[in-house]
Amino acid sequence: MVEGLGKRVVTEAYPWAPLEVPEGFRGKPVIDPEKCVGCGSCVNACPPNALTLSDDGRHRVVKLFLGRCIFCGRCEEVCPFNAIELTKEFELATSSTEDLVQEVRLVMAKCTVCGRPYATLREVRKVAESLPENLRGLAYVCPDCRGRISSYFVGFARR
């Protein structure tokens, strides 16, 4: 046991030098606000409800509270637009929980028929892009109204 004396000290240099973390480390999740469309897939998958979704009339708010996050990486896995990923960042200590919040506020689209905000504009545009041109109008209508007028579009498409 005295042999320890002859051997090198194993103590790392951190905090005086940066710490190398391995590839694939599950650190701080970061939402890319440019890519996020506010679809809520991550919110549904998140086990601790660290990711939440709320609407304030004009905006849809995707909120990530790091203070509850378990860093499981499910959000990264399920996001259809790769808008959230786990980074290597681990120095997350703060003196207030306010600083542990990431918020993305996305503008809501208003239903062309009833005027009610129903989804984010980005999501609507994405959906619209994926639809054939003659059906595109449907994306701009909220689900409630859509049922009522879709027969017109279907007929329109047939024509």
Next chain:
Amino acid sequence: MRRASGSEVLGRVVETLKRLGAESVTVTQEGVVLSTVTKDRLRDFVRALIREYGESLRHSTCMGTDLRPVRGSFSVTHVLALDGLRLYLLVETEAFGNRPKVPSLTPLLPAANWAEREARDLLGIEFEGHPEPVKLILPDPWPEGVFPLRKDYPYNKKLYETPAQVRGVRGEPRFFSAKPSPPSESVREGCALIPVGPYHPALHEPEYYELYVEGERIVEARYRGFFVHRGMEKLAESRMTINQVPFLAERICGICGYTHACAYCQAVEAAARIEVPERALYIRSILLEIERLHSHILWFGVAFHMLGFDTGFMAMWRIREEVMRVAEALTGNRKTYGMNLVGGVRRDIDEGKASLVLRMLESVEGEFRRFCDSVLSMREVVERVKEVGVLTREDARRLGAVGPHARASGLGIDVRVDHPYAAYRFVDVNVAVRDSCDVLARILVRYDEVIESVRLIRELLKNMPKGELMAEYGDLPPLRVGLGATEAPRGEDIHLVITGRGNKLYRWRPRAPSYVNLATVPTMLEGERLANAPIIIASIDPCFSCTDHVVVVDLRTGVRRRMNLLRNALTRG
């Protein structure tokens, strides 16, 4: 020799169960037989089973379920293990009414004590003939007649809704009137009371022991645990979907969490008949062994610390650090691996990572061997642990001890061999058994297991087949029972699930190994010297958070009384 062919054994067991009066007998999954019994015949049935299988029958756990929305009744499912026959017997019985009553098995099988009381607390099922029908699980101020695991109790209805409610009469919070243990009715004259915990440096978790000492000798030990009841069963049944629960299961315990995630996934996979790809099974086994490695080495460190041997603690944690680094590289976190979903694993172990593991094994094995050999050859160390904290083979069996703790008392039980799961079907595991029944034996068993884990990881890595990581599956069939069992670093970890609708669970009942091992501690403490108490408590590698996911002990009953009742039950049964 011991093992006749699986189907032959199974046939004979099913035959026996029918002969002994089971209403229906079904094989629900490989190695699991479910029999239903009416509640008036339950005791006779189990008594007959004990007569039939004798020593090899072990009470593992029991699960109460509120089936009122489905069948209008409550059910109680006892899990009995026949380790020698590689079987788990589920014995289910039904009861009706708002305060349903079923006969208690505790007089026959003392190991059923806590599990039955747990069902009583959480579901309001009365166990007739239970020697000690008092509160076990819920916090002290919990109101009578409210049962959180019943389906009509909302999962998020907190004990106190507003902070101000905590404040009771006399300006003191109501909580504070509750002491962790009653003013003792049987404290002997001249005894000093040494409270160990809830906050004590030997316990890194809030747990409470009361040791009554004469000079330095412990004359009486009481245990009061279950500070870590976080209501996770309820969360899993209500808020979560099946693929969120693995992450919850992992947080049952911060040391051996992955084994819980595996047991859970196995249970759901068994219930839904999902075939997990072989490569995923290998990856699970490899990670389970890595977890065992870090957990055992951690335990060595803690044990040395308890002996005041800090250089040993430091050396162990230095060696363990390499395991932690590899775990981090493989899974992305040092502790919570987050690798499991129902049906497989999320990340692969590729060539580069495999060589990382092999390098780690090389150095860990060498260093661990060298250091522990030199410590175990020190007379001072061996003297301090020899013939200390003895748990006889007989006591170990009756109290249902599992894992290294049981193996140090001469019981050769190991889930990896007795009920093979994951990739343990494809490799041979050498079970380490010692029979000196003391702390030294527990050290030596774990020493052997560290070496064995290193060998297993090497073999698993070598044999790992190519292939998929995740099985494809659709919606789960509702109301199917599944059982998953793993050998956690501390012993048998058993999860029972009943699937629900909409990819949710109807019921989930995990039982961690420390749950049964803890019941043996007061027996080991009595008559010992105070200075030995920390190492004795530590020698079972207690993981309180594992145990406490569901439980809290009543204030009005000390362990002493409980242990006596247990003994009475033993002599009578």
Next chain:
Amino acid sequence: MSAASPLLACAFILVNVASLAVLALILDGVDRKVRARVQRRVGPPILQTLYDVLKLYRRPVTRDELAGPFHSVAPALAFATSLVGAAVIPSLLPTSGFQGDLIVAVYLISSVSAITSFGAASSGIPFSVVGGWREASLMMTSELVLGATVAAIASSSGSLMLSSLMPLIRPSTVKVSPIIALASLALLTYVEGGRLPFEIAEAEPELAGGVASGYGGPSLALLMHSLLLKRVLLATLFLDLLVPWGAISNALGAPLGLAVRALAFTLALTLVSLVSAVIEALYGRCRPGHAISIVKKALIVSGVALIAACVGF
């Protein structure tokens, strides 16, 4: 050699007391550093214990209703006692000395243990009481050893004055009894220094700090300081009996002799500390009963030394 004027004698004593008080803290830092090195880590800065004590002085005084009145006085009393001990025992510089100062020194060192354990016993905290009880029972045995050892040395050198005791340097004959006595004193220095495996009174994992657990802030600082000072005093006593410091300084003459003596003494003290720290790092805590039985063995050894000294060996 002793100081010529009373004023100078006072100055010498002041220097001794101050430097031992500081050395006690620094040597503990050295200890921690050495232990860390054995464990292959960097370890705290050498001045860490000094920082710890200075910080503790800035922390508030805690009071417990359960504690008896002696509890709160004990640390200050223990510290004062150990300071007096430092004044009596010649260390870096010679003290003027008086016939019987050996007895006084032993008495003062034992008093530190006694005060500490009584203080702990009146704390009303179970761990503290058990710690105090352990300290007291260890002390009772080891005081006997100390007494027997001192008696053996005194009777073989025919003096009770520390500065005139040079049991090992006897030009005429080599005696056996002082050697045995010094060996048992060395063991005792280690044991009473509160070092593993004999550190049973504070026993962090068992007793949550034991004797210290009832104190906080400045009183904890005083307690820590007096226990560390006691450790240094024991080592000083041992060195005084082992090495003829007076002869060193006399041979060179003042003031060079004094300077050399002070330096050599400090080095010797550090050496004792280093050796103890390495030994300590290799051991776990032994059972309290076991610790006491080891000390009892030392008692037999010192008894043999005493008998040998009386017979004249």
Next chain:
Amino acid sequence: MGTWFRRSTWVFHLNSGSCNGCDIEVLNMFAPTQDVERLGVKLVGSPLHADVIVFTGPVTFQALPYVIEALKAVPNPKAVVACGSCACGGGIWHDSYNVVGGINALYEILDALGIPRPPTVYVPGCPPKPEAMMYGVLLARGMVGQRQRREVYVEEVKEVEAPQDVREVVAKAVKAFRGGEA
């Protein structure tokens, strides 16, 4: 936050019902690789001796009275380092029936009892790396700067309405629908 413990920080570890993950990582800080003792940090067994409380767990109702007792026992001034997601925000258990839900919920109870809140550093992670906790301790000592800040992104869009042609098509559809109704 606190300068009195900048050179010497004595830490009391307070587990309020955590899964053990954070607790083991707290211990891991003292292991040779991380060795926080070199920064003057020491783990103490008695709350009386402590300057800083390392707090873990979501606070279960059973542990609550003891947690409050232990918090009160540490002499003022003191600081708290809340380690792990359970302590910071209740973690995965935040809304369970037997869980108070993290240290901020506990502070609300302290407020109701008239006990002042100690200054607190929050270290998220599940569990945080030992180095992350180390960083938290250094932050509490004021020796490093805070890197994590609140991030809010507000989307600025001038045109919220659907494109003109879409609106026309939809208007026709609505008219057709109304016509069908009539």
